[in-house]
Amino acid sequence: MLATDLEAYLRSKAGYHVVALPRARLNVCDVREVESAIEACHPSVVINTAAVHVDDCEASPDDAFRVNAWGPRIVARACERRGAVVVQISTGGLFGDEVRAYDEYEPVSLRTAYARSKYAGEEYVRQFCERHFILRLGWLYGGGITHRKNFVVARYREALGKSVVKSACDKHGSPTCARDVATTIHNLFETDAYGLYHVANEGGCTRAEYVRAILSAFGLDTTVEDIDSSHFPRKANIPDCEMLTSFNLGYAGVPRLAPWNEALSRYVESIKGAEGLA
Numbered sequence: 001m002l003a004t005d006l007e008a009y010l011r012s013k014a015g016y017h018v019v020a021l022p023r024a025r026l027n028v029c030d031v032r033e034v035e036s037a038i039e040a041c042h043p044s045v046v047i048n049t050a051a052v053h054v055d056d057c058e059a060s061p062d063d064a065f066r067v068n069a070w071g072p073r074i075v076a077r078a079c080e081r082r083g084a085v086v087v088q089i090s091t092g093g094l095f096g097d098e099v100r101a102y103d104e105y106e107p108v109s110l111r112t113a114y115a116r117s118k119y120a121g122e123e124y125v126r127q128f129c130e131r132h133f134i135l136r137l138g139w140l141y142g143g144g145i146t147h148r149k150n151f152v153v154a155r156y157r158e159a160l161g162k163s164v165v166k167s168a169c170d171k172h173g174s175p176t177c178a179r180d181v182a183t184t185i186h187n188l189f190e191t192d193a194y195g196l197y198h199v200a201n202e203g204g205c206t207r208a209e210y211v212r213a214i215l216s217a218f219g220l221d222t223t224v225e226d227i228d229s230s231h232f233p234r235k236a237n238i239p240d241c242e243m244l245t246s247f248n249l250g251y252a253g254v255p256r257l258a259p260w261n262e263a264l265s266r267y268v269e270s271i272k273g274a275e276g277l278a
């Protein structure tokens, strides 16, 4: 999802030659594949978006740490050796239950296998590649309308023809547009302010408020009923709050992202009426 939007965005910018390698062409856990890809491309920057997601990590911690921790270690070492900058994509799901926006200087609280594996990936990148950007993202949406992880499109389709849908009112996060993340990555490239950044559209909401905003942007009048997240059992013990804010973007002179509801409206306008959406 993120890689799709990143590729499109960077291809639209002058001065970039983009090589986007899907999993079928590059396994980030395979040292030889990573080293030979970097050898062949001579990249100045490598962006690692590969990941195993939350519930799959709980089901298979071995795979979680292989892809989310050891993979970034391999990529970071190869980048350091070839003099490339590495951008490692991490997550905002590293904090606790207290409902407030977490900045880059908050201590982490690693409750899920996903959080532990992504944080271990961050640590390897810090350790093995001096010139690195680590970006912790909010609740991400974007990619094509057929992308299986596109939360915005999924909620729209789920609501079609229904008068009521239910959504959790006790989970909080910062909905984040992948296209805005791509812009921020590009802005960070203009600096040499390597380090850790929280990258999320400004503000935050509950899942139910997010779904309400999605349906309203599509012009649906479906009611969104607030319910407790225990009605959506998950393998992982997800923290109640994944809202993010950034101090470091400001310090680096990089614009913060637009408020989440503005970014969401803009995104929905851009896909409304697309063939195959409904």
Ligand SMILES: NC(=O)c1ccc[n+]([C@@H]2O[C@H](COP(=O)([O-])OP(=O)(O)OC[C@H]3O[C@@H](n4cnc5c(N)ncnc54)[C@H](OP(=O)(O)O)[C@@H]3O)[C@@H](O)[C@H]2O)c1
Binding pocket: 001, 002, 003, 022, 023, 026, 027, 028, 029, 048, 049, 050, 051, 052, 067, 071, 089, 090, 091, 092, 136, 137, 138, 139, 140, 141, 149
């Ligand atoms: N989605 C969110 O809400 C969210 C929030 C915060 C941070 N993030 C982070 O953002 C990044 C991008 O996530 P996304 O939502 O765009 O997820 P996505 O669409 O699932 O992209 C992740 C990609 O990684 C690939 N992959 C898995 N194992 C791999 C391996 N060993 N080698 C190479 N590629 C591999 C997957 O391939 P397959 O499809 O073939 O498995 C998938 O295409 C991830 O680092 C994620 O942790 C996501």
